[in-house]
Amino acid sequence: MPKFVTLLMLGLLSGSVFAIDLPTLQSRWAEANYAANGDAKEKALEQLVKETESLGPQDLSLLTWKGIINSSYAGAKGGLGALKYAKEAKAAFEAVIAKDASTLNGSALTSLGVLYHKVPGWPIAFGDDKKAADLLKRGLAANPDGIDSNYFYAEFLADQGDKAAARQLLLKARQAAPRPGRESADRGRQGEITALLNKLGS
Template identity: 50%
Template sequence: MNLLRPALCLLLALSSLPAFALSDGGQEKLHALQQRWAEINYQTPAEAREKAFASLSEQADAAVKAEPKAAELLIWRGIILSTYAGAKGGLGALGLVKEAKASLEQALALDAKALEGSAYTSLGSLYYQVPGWPVGFGDNDKAAAMLKQALAINPKGIDPNYFQADFLYRNGRYDEASTALNKALEAAPRPGREVADAGRRSDIATLQQKIAAEQD
């Protein structure tokens, strides 16, 4: 489960003022979390990712503790915990994804448009990748609603379009998934997020290959 792989940028301009102004120190911590996440997720050997994400999750916890009303930090704590869960795998990951969900829901309550609605993107991806009841909280209807909301806020974003495509692919809607991937590829580069952008484009290429294989 490479979630919410996740995602976002250095601090994008938002359409409205955030509910809580992130301090200069908080912005530095946010950027550091984003950069390190991309390095672990896309450049670190698979066998080393669990330990690396465990360490990064501690940094995210500390950042949120310092600024508990910063939706941006809560979003990234959720993203880090969810990808940590993917690296960990098994039933032991379930507690992590529940923590991720809670962090993302807190972010939504504070500022739903923070980081261009990325909490919706991340929650949507959790809902379709986590097992459903009685094991987990997975729910395709909730996933579809969250991803739709994410795209309403950020229709040209690489991440909301990628996760929409992945969701559609998993539900056998290959033509619609291809359309969403093409939109993702048209997304503008994110300053300071070069590693994440390159990794996401690799994800897109992999998903395009899967779709092509299904349509042969």
Template identity: 45%
Template sequence: MHLSACLRSVLFLLAGALAVPALAQTAGQEVHELQRHWAEIQYRTPEKQRADKLAALAEQASVLTARYPDNAAVWTWSGIIRASHAGAKGGIGALPIVKAAKADLEKAIEIDGSVLDGAAYTSLGSLYYQVPGWPIGFGDDKKAETFLLKGLEYGAEDMDANYFYADYLFQQKDYAKARTYADRAEHGPADLERPVASEGRLGQIKQLQVKIQQKLH
């Protein structure tokens, strides 16, 4: 084989070897953009405008799940955005959206539930305790706790994982235990790459702490 042909073969193999990291980096960057837009909508957009903006962001997420079908982080964020859209929309019309969110989160777990500190487990658990049960929805408190605790296995110090478990415990009227996890959430490390999300979640944690304190006195 001529030297030029050998060189072409080596370059071809190198290109193939480098394609996977490059793809992962691109997917990571696009997930970061989804996260950033979600936080801006969720915490800095007037409530009446959130549903339409989240619907548009969910469409963007759908494009990414088609582009990166084996990326658990993409599916996780698609599920989170759909769940937020359902919450903003409200009513019976939100049920198909929340079911789509559930499917996205289950897909993320099927691929790799450990990504993003177990965020797919945490988010799925939050759906199970917030969605109505049968015959209206799929809500199930036992499944909720199972998934929330699984999320805590991967993100023991994670602000979101501790917040949602604290909120679940509050709904279950286990106020003393809820306070423990709310305090853990408050002292969880903020995500320096997502300051708007961290600030917004901290505000929700403090609101929950006030409600818990009121129940304990």
């Protein structure tokens, strides 16, 4: 089925017509994640979750972003009710990694690593810092100069107490090349980089 027909059908099934394409998802996620706060942020991410829930494995880039959106919503929602969305994100990332871990420069590897680091461990959820470290290293190897791969591994290392290594990665993330069309996300991430450097005493 042609991609544009699939997009139209997804819109009709949800009761509204919208384009599920990568640049649109990335832009709307950045707006929700960085421009909104509190309840507004949670509601904006929830809407994106609803709009992407029918996405399957046909497009691994879109599936990666389905995972990122569910993961972001889980973080914004918090509490036990967030675990459903963390598990949805985990399933999406695992499906991408199983088919092609290099999709979007290994974004699913990094994002799954973040999930393993952020969610609670057993018996509440699946959190596991050993798995997180392995996935974040693999994500960094897939995208050694990326802003996200460096930032998230740095965040993990900072939480583990390795401030020197975290600082190195943050300084590298700060120098990452701008991503065309993703200016809002870059500005938001750079703000997070600066905040973490300040926290580490840089």
